[in-house]
Amino acid sequence: MSKLSDGIIGRIRARGHLAAFTTAECHAIFDCARVRMVKEGDVAIHRGRFADEVTWIAAGAVDVVLHTSTMPHHLVELDEGHAIGMIAFLARANHALEFIATRPLMLVIIERDVIESALHANDPLFGRLLMALSSGVFTQLSLVEEAAMADR
Amino acid sequence: MYTRIDMLSAVVGPEQERMLQLFGEVWVEEGAIIEPVCSDHAYCFVLIDGFVRARDERLGTWLIAPGQLFGLEELLVGVAPGRSYTAVTRCTLLNLTRDALAKLVGAGDSFSQRIQIELSSLAGQAAQRRVVLLAKNL
Numbered sequence: 001m002s003k004l005s006d007g008i009i010g011r012i013r014a015r016g017h018l019a020a021f022t023t024a025e026c027h028a029i030f031d032c033a034r035v036r037m038v039k040e041g042d043v044a045i046h047r048g049r050f051a052d053e054v055t056w057i058a059a060g061a062v063d064v065v066l067h068t069s070t071m072p073h074h075l076v077e078l079d080e081g082h083a084i085g086m087i088a089f090l091a092r093a094n095h096a097l098e099f100i101a102t103r104p105l106m107l108v109i110i111e112r113d114v115i116e117s118a119l120h121a122n123d124p125l126f127g128r129l130l131m132a133l134s135s136g137v138f139t140q141l142s143l144v145e146e147a148a149m150a151d152r
Numbered sequence: 153m154y155t156r157i158d159m160l161s162a163v164v165g166p167e168q169e170r171m172l173q174l175f176g177e178v179w180v181e182e183g184a185i186i187e188p189v190c191s192d193h194a195y196c197f198v199l200i201d202g203f204v205r206a207r208d209e210r211l212g213t214w215l216i217a218p219g220q221l222f223g224l225e226e227l228l229v230g231v232a233p234g235r236s237y238t239a240v241t242r243c244t245l246l247n248l249t250r251d252a253l254a255k256l257v258g259a260g261d262s263f264s265q266r267i268q269i270e271l272s273s274l275a276g277q278a279a280q281r282r283v284v285l286l287a288k289n290l
Contacts, residue, residue, distance in 0.1 A: 066283070068290045087283060090276025096283040119269060124260040127268040131228075131257055134275035138225040141279050142232075145210050148286050 002030035004108060008058045012108075015081035017136030021128070029129055032114045038105035044084070047098040051088035052112045054133065057081065060105035064144055065098040075147035077102055078140075086137045090130075097144070167263050174256055175246040186237040186245070188223030189230060195247040196223035202243030209234035211285045221274055227253060228275070 002009075009026045013019055018026060035058070038044045044062050045055065061079035065072050078084060078099075088095040089112070118126035163171055175198070180186060186204060188195050204216040216222050216237070226232055227250055248256075256267050 066287055066290065068287050073290060087276055087279040090272045091280040092273060092276070093280050096280060096287065119265050122260075122262055122265055124265075127257065127260070127265045130268045130272035134224075134272045135228040137275055137279040138229045141282055142229075145282070145286060148290055149210055152290065 002027045002033060003035075004030050004033070004058070008108070011058070011081035012056050012083075013081075015083075016139065017083065017132045018129075020132065021125075025125060028125055030108060030110070033108045033110045036105075036107045036109055038101045038107060040101050040104050042101050043098060044101050044105055044107060045095055045097075045099040047096065048094050050094050051085055051092070053085070053109050054083060054089045054112075054115075055085050055110075056083050056108045058106040058108045060101060060103040062099040062105065063102050064147075065100055066096075066144070066148060067098065072098070073148065073151050074100075075144055075151060079103075082140075083133065083136060086133050086140065090133060090137060163263060163266060170263070171256065171267070172246075174252040175248050178245050178247055180239045180243050180245065182239055182241050184239045184243075186223075186239060186243075188226035188237070194227050194230075194250045196221060196227040196253070198246040198248075200244040200246060203240040204243060205238045205240050207236050207238070208232075211282060211289060214285075215240070224271070224275055224278060 004027070006023060009023050009030070013021065013023070013026060021029070038060070047065075047067060057078060057080050059080055061077050062084060063074045064076050064078060064084075065074050067073075084099050085095060087097070115126055115129070119130075186197065188197070198221050199216055199218050201218055204222065205213060206216055206222065207213045222237060227248075257264050257271070
């Protein structure tokens with residue numbers, strides 16, 4: 001059982017990509033999660049940093065920023081319940097996007113090691129989590145791309 | 153046989169055979185449009201031989217080479233508006249339906265775990281490439 005409240009779990013489930021998981025399953029997933037607080041205006045996830053964790057917004061909001069060769073583009077705001085940093089996490093790459101707190105943030109973070117250990121132990125819950133994140137990246141990417149096109 | 157192919161390289165020997173049984177093999181002629189999602193089916197494809205051109209109204213055009221998987225986004229989340237795939241040459245493809253994918257990942261054994269890891273990695277890489285393309289095109 002994770003330390004997260006059912007309310008936070010509910011907000012995460014409401015965002016879609018974990019909707020197929022029960023509240024109990026979400027508690028099991030977040031059992032080894034850690035919490036990090038970020039001040040408004042601070043960078044929650046730095047561009048260029050290796051993605052060794054996947055992060056959910058338990059409270060607050062972030063701006064998703066895409067840096068081009070000329071300027072940063074503030075594309076879209078994501079708030080409570082959204083996962084951030086999923087793309088680079090799944091790609092095992094450095095973050096191409098930057099996430100800046102537009103409100104004070106409470107982040108729930110699961111390290112790659114936790115997920116890999118669970119997968120190594122054949123925990124099917126985490127296999128399903130990976131597939132859910134795979135769908136989630138494309139949904140979120142569409143949001144980002146639409147915002148980018150509108151920003152052109 | 154398929155060790156250089158994305159996704160298929162996650163498994164070898166009898167497990168690869170087991171996975172290949174879930175795929176269908178299809179051939180398309182040069183110029184044919186390949187549709188991952190139609191009214192009655194949803195597929196992702198592994199390109200075995202030939203080249204496919206992907207065209208996206210937001211991201212431009214890119215070439216898919218042998219060994220690469222495409223259509224995963226469409227399989228997972230549905231039609232990607234404004235995107236099309238055209239065979240540049242005669243192509244050999246393996247296709248995987250949504251039901252077959254569900255069977256692959258639903259087994260709950262170490263084999264399905266490895267497939268899930270590989271698929272999620274491919275999804276992440278595809279998405280990451282698109283973010284990089286987006287940054288170039290803005």
